[in-house]
Amino acid sequence: MASITAFLLFSTLLQLLLAQVPPPCVFPFIYQGKSYTSCTEVASANQPWCATTANYDKFQQWKYCSSKEYGGNSGGQPCVFPFAYEGHTYYTCTNEDAEIGRFWCATTGSYDKDEQWSYCADTRLAANSQGPCVFPFIYRGISYSACTTAGTSKGKLWCSLTWNYDRDPKWTYCTPSEPLPCKFPFIFNGKHYHACTKDGASDGLLWCATTADYDWDSKWKACAVQEYEGSSNGQACVFPFIYKKRTFNACTNENETHGRFWCATTRNYDQDQKWSYCADTRLHS
Structure with missing residues (x-):
């Protein structure tokens, strides 16, 4: 009997707790006939809100967005x-x-x-x-x-x-x-890696640690297998290239805020200023 009483008390407390928890936003939702795919400040004094039902016009259920x-x-x-x-x-x-x-x-x-x-x-x-x-x-x-x-x-x-x-x-x-570069070599499961790896990734993703010891701090990124972003919108590297009157035969992280590696996408960066972030698979220790 005592165990049943304790269970009923726990169930009651759990129901009260859940009743105080706001339901999640529902996206998209309809407000005044318009579809919203994220929090909005429409009809609100600079405080974003969302509906907690797919159709606010019908059910008028909502909450302020955290x-x-x-x-x-x-x-x-x-x-x-x-x-x-x-x-x-x-x-x-x-x-x-x-x-x-x-x-x-x-x-x-x-x-x-x-x-x-x-x-x-x-x-x-x-x-x-x-x-x-x-x-x-x-x-x-x-x-x-x-x-x-x-x-x-x-x-x-x-x-x-x-x-x-x-x-x-x-x-x-x-x-x-954190837009950080791969860190080579890095430690994963006690082993040193000098390039991107699929080890430990059940979805088959190539990845690298962004610090020297993944086992310690769990910091990593998915490895890019092609150039991306930059003023050239991800065009491929061109080697060698000239930067500040010097010749580079590989990617560099010189003057990059987060230490990410980049390359010029024409022969002369000084003249054209076209560049991309390097594919992580180009890099290794």
């Missing part, structure tokens, strides 16, 4: 992207296995390893941009096994969130929280 991460066992520490969860690579928040569907993120590079997380700021969320990158994925009939710049206007790396982007076009940019 602008920072909150809760979780990390106490609201900010998201870290990318992060690994159940062997998949996430550049977005997810509601996978989440309480009442609220979106969360890991606050280190690997939830699988560290199990640290927060609920996501609602202002991070948008329609059609949740879930892990799926590798390989199909885009315009071609299979991609890494983030790509294909089809983008500014050479930014992106991935599909579905197996076939052509049929189900959901995607996200492959933009890490």
